[in-house]
Amino acid sequence: MAEWNAAKPKNAVAAWVEERLPILSLVNNVVGVDTPTPRNLNYWWNFGSLAGLMLVVQIISGVVLAMHYTPHTSLAFDSVERIMRDVNYGWLIRYMHANGASFFFIAVYTHIFRGLYYGSYKAPRELLWMLGVVIFLLMMATAFMGYVLPWGQMSFWGATVITNLFSAIPVVGESIVTLLWGGFSVDNPTLNRFFSLHYLLPFVIAGVVILHLWAKKISDSGNPLGIDVKSNADQIPFHPFYTIKDAFGAGVFFFVFAAFIFYMPNVLGHPDNYIPADPMVTPASIVPEWYFLPFYAILRSITFDIGIPFTDIVFIPAKLLGVLAMFASILVWLFLPWLDTSKVRSGKFRPTFRWFFLFLVIDMFVLTVVGGKKPEGIWPLVGLIGTAYYFAYFLVILPLLGKIEKTLPLPESIANPVVKAAE
């Protein structure tokens, strides 16, 4: 397990500070020269630092936007247009922030699916993984509320649809919705509280990120082979080796990010959000942002009640079941460390698992497409099958597969990845 080393700075001022508050040691031990890290991390391990960078981009650009934005239903849309037209480089800051949300999710989704493939959630990293799930949930809430702030048509109607989901909860549902709205419809109090929370939650995320990094330090980084570090030969210091590799990855990632900001700033958005919110006009179709589509598809895939067949007795109506399915689709990740029964961490050595994992990735893309389509024709059926596979993967396949799969022999060590299987 991880060791903590005290930093011994040569600089007198740094030494003075370090003696009183060992903040240099903290950095050194988590992402620095005193952080022994597996030497075999591949490029999929870049996306954690990318997600962290995107959080910083979002907070900085967001704080500047908040200096010019007015959270009032009659002024919000105009204030955003003023940012786009009359604030110096306001267009740049806003396009960074709007596309930044998408790129934050790209980084985080890749980070999550890297974890799913390489078994990063398994012992001793259960809490590290669960803190990640908490971060993802906070991100979803933050992104959803942020999309409401420009007070365009999609903002208003997206807020109406999503907040109304809570009304499906028995007994307290309608009270929760009233609380979310601050009234009896999505209106100015809703916009005000969403702005307040949209500003607050990123700092909560930053706090959980610190816990996430702390847990990473304690349990060490996983690695593509999924085997434990055995000796010094398996490790290299985080700095300079992974700092430079992360910096290179950030260069590539930001190049693509910049291409979107400067050359296609609106392709990931919906044109209806350039129409001011109008409670009297429902848009032809209400579509969430792309990063919510898989979960939106799961929500909509449930169109049947659960009850006693051939009677009118309904235990769980379709709407509630859909809402439960949507929340369960993310909350199930919290139980993943115990649902996956395989002793082998990395998918590299699990030949059958790899196929199921590949289908899960395809399934996510299919659900993304389904979430963006009108639920007509073939799409509801595709959505239902996609949802069924999604839950089967976590609740049936992973628990059973770990017991029956014949895994490949594991290498002897990270430094000497010659398979010892020959024996």
Next chain:
Amino acid sequence: MKLVKNIAIALTAAVGLAGASFAAGAAKHPMQLEWSFEGPFGQFDMQSAQRGWQVYKQVCSNCHSLKYFHFRNLADLGYEEDMIKAWAAEYTVIDGVDDAGDPKERPGLPQDVFPAPFPNPEAAAASNGGAVPPDLSLMSKARHDGPNYIYSLLTGYEDAPADHEMPAGKSYNPYFPGGAISMAPPLAEGVVDYEDGTAATAEQMSKDVVMFLTYVAEPKLVDRHHMGLKVLMFLGILTIVLYLSMKKIWKPIKSGRNVYEDK
């Protein structure tokens, strides 16, 4: 009741029995034109944008407001300050109240927003058979494939098919969701007398007004394209330097060095 209604709306949207969406899906796909502002080096065609401004001022502005457009913005289209002042002064705007508390009027100034044709949506609807002509400031971004959509809509009027029932006062336009649009065909050949002598065909005027409205919707487009090129060049070079540094730093690791024990 409002709650019940909201839930019904939400359910309709969430479960997706959106009746209105069917009509929207029936709109004809817009014609595809080439525009000078497209692509990484895209710019506005100033001549065309100036003609578009003339079309907007003489035709569109009779019904459509342009609430995010100020007279001062005309400088971006290449107009001289004197000209902009003169245009602004053609209009009367209300600016606060006088000592008696009555609204004070004055001639327009460059910093003023282009005056709206109607004082409020109700007045706009009353003069237009119940339909409010939408503000055009963001039209080019507020529709899928906006520029092509506007062009197609303006040039796409035709006689309604025999089986298509038309409400009174509406015109048939296959590019409009539902087909029945409240706006009568606005651009007839020669309705504008171009200052630069260009023949004012409906197609030409439509193209020009799209150029103008796209400028109004995205006034910083050219700045954005220019800055983007510099940023991408910078990031490209930086990334190459970082890649080469990484290769150099990692070289001993790749050849199997144990950082902690090998000297």
